[in-house]
Amino acid sequence: MLKRATALLVLLSSPAAAFELSSPVACEMGTECFVQQYADHDPGAGVRDYACGGQSYNGHDGTDIRLRSTADVDRGVGVVAAAAGTVVSTRDGMPDQLVQSPEDRLRIANRECGNGVLIDHGNDWQTQYCHLRRGSVAVKRGDPVETGQKLGEIGYSGDAAFPHVHLTVRKDGKAIDPFQPDPTAACGEPKQSLWSSTARKALAYRQGEILAFAFSGAPVQLEQLEAGKPHPTVPTLASPALVAYVWAINLQKDDQITVRVLGPDGNPLGQNGTTLDRNKAQYMLFAGAKRPPAGWPRGPYKAIVEVRRDGKARIGRTETLTLE
Numbered sequence: 146m147l148k149r150a151t152a153l154l155v156l157l158s159s160p161a162a163a164f165e166l167s168s169p170v171a172c173e174m175g176t177e178c179f180v181q182q183y184a185d186h187d188p189g190a191g192v193r194d195y196a197c198g199g200q201s202y203n204g205h206d207g208t209d210i211r212l213r214s215t216a217d218v219d220r221g222v223g224v225v226a227a228a229a230g231t232v233v234s235t236r237d238g239m240p241d242q243l244v245q246s247p248e249d250r251l252r253i254a255n256r257e258c259g260n261g262v263l264i265d266h267g268n269d270w271q272t273q274y275c276h277l278r279r280g281s282v283a284v285k286r287g288d289p290v291e292t293g294q295k296l297g298e299i300g301y302s303g304d305a306a307f308p309h310v311h312l313t314v315r316k317d318g319k320a321i322d323p324f325q326p327d328p329t330a331a332c333g334e335p336k337q338s339l340w341s342s343t344a345r346k347a348l349a350y351r352q353g354e355i356l357a358f359a360f361s362g363a364p365v366q367l368e369q370l371e372a373g374k375p376h377p378t379v380p381t382l383a384s385p386a387l388v389a390y391v392w393a394i395n396l397q398k399d400d401q402i403t404v405r406v407l408g409p410d411g412n413p414l415g416q417n418g419t420t421l422d423r424n425k426a427q428y429m430l431f432a433g434a435k436r437p438p439a440g441w442p443r444g445p446y447k448a449i450v451e452v453r454r455d456g457k458a459r460i461g462r463t464e465t466l467t468l469e
């Protein structure tokens with residue numbers, strides 16, 4: 146009886162389920178690493194990720210897992226084999242340099258993947274890992290690799306506008322989305338995910354995420370946050386300004402985002418808010434005030450960010466800073 150039941154289970158499992166992927170990064174999702182873009186399921190000029198959202202761009206064929214900033218690259222965050230296999234090819238030696246202009250694009254033409262590793266898993270399954278940090282590639286052609294083995298580190302070589310690893314999964318030479326391998330499935334249909342149960346939990350779809358929410362002693366630029374250097378200054382009694390900034394990814398059109406700063410007496414010191422006119426891959430907003438003539442009152446200051454969608458609070462965070 147037991148034997149027959151086992152045989153039936155084997156028969157029922159689909160071919161896709163035979164190939165399983167672990168997380169390709171050695172970092173905690175939602176705190177150190179974040180999915181910035183998924184594969185595009187829209188066959189035309191539109192954009193649609195597997196969950197019916199817009200967290201992709203036209204023609205994107207893989208999954209981008211990012212670090213906050215280029216400074217985080219210096220910590221050496223591991224990119225690991227998502228499944229066991231054999232290394233087909235590697236490239237290293239390209240600089241970590243953000244692509245921001247047409248000249249940058251020309252510089253990396255035909256080498257868009259940057260430093261990368263291609264792995265064959267048998268049965269015509271392959272995985273490719275792109276934009277690795279220069280000098281980090283830890284395997285060579287012909288090497289056997291185990292699931293979770295370090296291949297390199299997250300960087301921004303090749304066609305990268307932010308530090309990330311781009312993972313492409315291919316079956317029979319065609320890119321497929323590990324979150325929804327069936328290209329004919331309508332979005333929102335039950336998914337035949339290729340991810341292991343652990344990876345599925347770690348990579349669960351998020352409707353927008355906060356990369357950072359903090360106080361600063363001066364206004365903050367998005368470019369400064371992306372570079373991670375210099376760090377925004379922590380406010381003191383001497384600071385000419387006191388602001389709170391939020392840095393978020395994958396916010397949606399019509400999201401209402403508000404940042405508020407409250408003084409030690411609980412009264413509002415500054416507030417800023419907007420309704421987004423389109424989806425935002427990245428977004429920054431700050432609110433605050435200039436130092437009053439009598440100086441900053443001592444005590445605890447509070448900063449509150451809220452993202453409302455469809456009339457409900459979806460994302461919220463509070464930070465406290467004490468000036469004394």
Ligand SMILES: [Zn+2]
Nearest residue numbers: 207208209311
């Ligand atoms: Zn990508």
